[in-house]
Amino acid sequence: MNVKTRFPPSPTGFLHVGSLRTALYNYLFAKKHGGTFIVRVEDTDRERLVEGAVESLIRTLKTVGISYDEGPILVGDKLSEKGGNGPYTQSQRLPIYKEHAQKLVEQGSAYYCFCSKERLEELRNQQQIAKLQTKYDRHCLKLDAQEISRRLAAGESHVIRLQIPDGETTFQDEIRGSITISNSEIDDQVLMKADGFPTYHLAVVVDDHLMGVTHIIRGEEWISSVPKHVILYKAFRFPMPSFAHLPLILNPDKSKLSKRQGDVAVEDYLEKGYLPEALVNFVALLGFNPTGDREIYTIDELIEAFDLTKVNKSGAVFDRTKLDWMNGQYIRSIDSKRLFELAQPCFGDASTLPDEQKKKILGVEKERLVTLKELEERAKMYLALPEYPATDLVWKKADAQDATLHLTNLLKLVESTEPAVFDRRELIEEAIKKYIGDNGYQNGNVLWPLRVALSGQTQSSGPFDLLWVLGAHEGIQRITIAIDKLTS
């Protein structure tokens, strides 16, 4: 069978990390089986629409490395689409839904309902007070054909409801196995809303079928509405797709991951300096692990390893600490060109520095970065020497006199060294270590004051790195300042 999966976001805001994982799993599954992956915009709720959400979604999927074969695309700033099963935006498919809903009414699987929202609300209230199941009472099912056509002709506001048959519905979930739900649990679901738009349930079934979707992989919160979809598939005589419901991603308190308890938008994490690669890797392992003894996977390795039957059943807490660790791993191991590209917006004040120097800063500082955003703070000292007290220059096992001696000698050493040496980190190190070795000094006596003189900080990267990034000229200046501090 030719596998086809889909990711159907509704353009109501930013991409949720849970949605990122859903999109990712759909993508991985399709690629693993040589199938196709499509993106479809589910914008049937006109009230929750957010302008620009589709564009932002397309961009985010791209930066995160999830590509699709069919769906909406951006040509320049213009929205367009690719694929032969479009349109891929539900608001552009209204006639299709109307026709399908109509067909259901004709064959007696669905019916018109003229009940007002007020009546529905009143009904619900009464049922709640009586502690009954809140369910539509099928008031309009009793209407005769004549009355229906009269009210329709009069232009009365109405919806179309699916008539849920008696009995129960059983379906196979690829992750959870067989699930049975009694049809009595299900309300006569609205299929077409009064505004002429379909509800999710109608649109998703019609589109998935028309677009040839074979595997529906989505969040666990959808399990309880699968019977509605199964009933629709049967009513339309559409072949049944496979269902797989993913475990939820959880807040630390185990509730469904939500705003309020932290960031949930992929854009937030990207903005904070998490690498797309790390985020994808991390989120992929929330609910799925091919072996149990490996943590780092590229997206292609994930495709290779992906197996729907190995996806967990229970929810997974989104553990920010582990994401931090993984992000650090990526920062340290990723290709330096790619890292520089990603870090470009994170230099802050130091962004005015030449690229060559910024690359050096990144190379030196990446050892202690958790997120790229932290670079902004760390890079400042390369731009300007921070204020610091003279006492910081003194190593714990030495005194000010000793520090002054070494800094004075080092100053001479730097001044008399070929400028070309400062282009090579290892040559700088060699020269200073020679000074230490030849005189039988201890590393700390020499390196501590040098490092503090260069960084203005008691905690920083090493003196060789600093001298390399700063260059001879700036190095001389900073050492001179240090000597002044000690001797004044």
Place this chain on the structure above:
RNA sequence: GGCCCCAUCGUCUAUCGGUUAGGACACCAGGUUUUCAUCCUGGUAAGGGGGGUUCGACUCCCCCUGGGGUCACCA
């Protein structure tokens, strides 16, 4: 509350009847080191409870408990 889903270290997980229950994050202790960080070594830490099935259950079945999801003209 009805219905549905779920249940291994604090967290993410491995185990598909027989293991000293493994790995990772975090944490703690060492080591490397001029500081911080990185890195390396080691350690603490888990099968919710009760019944079965079986020679033998973390693993299979049932009940309880606990957690979660869902009950819209939202997706």
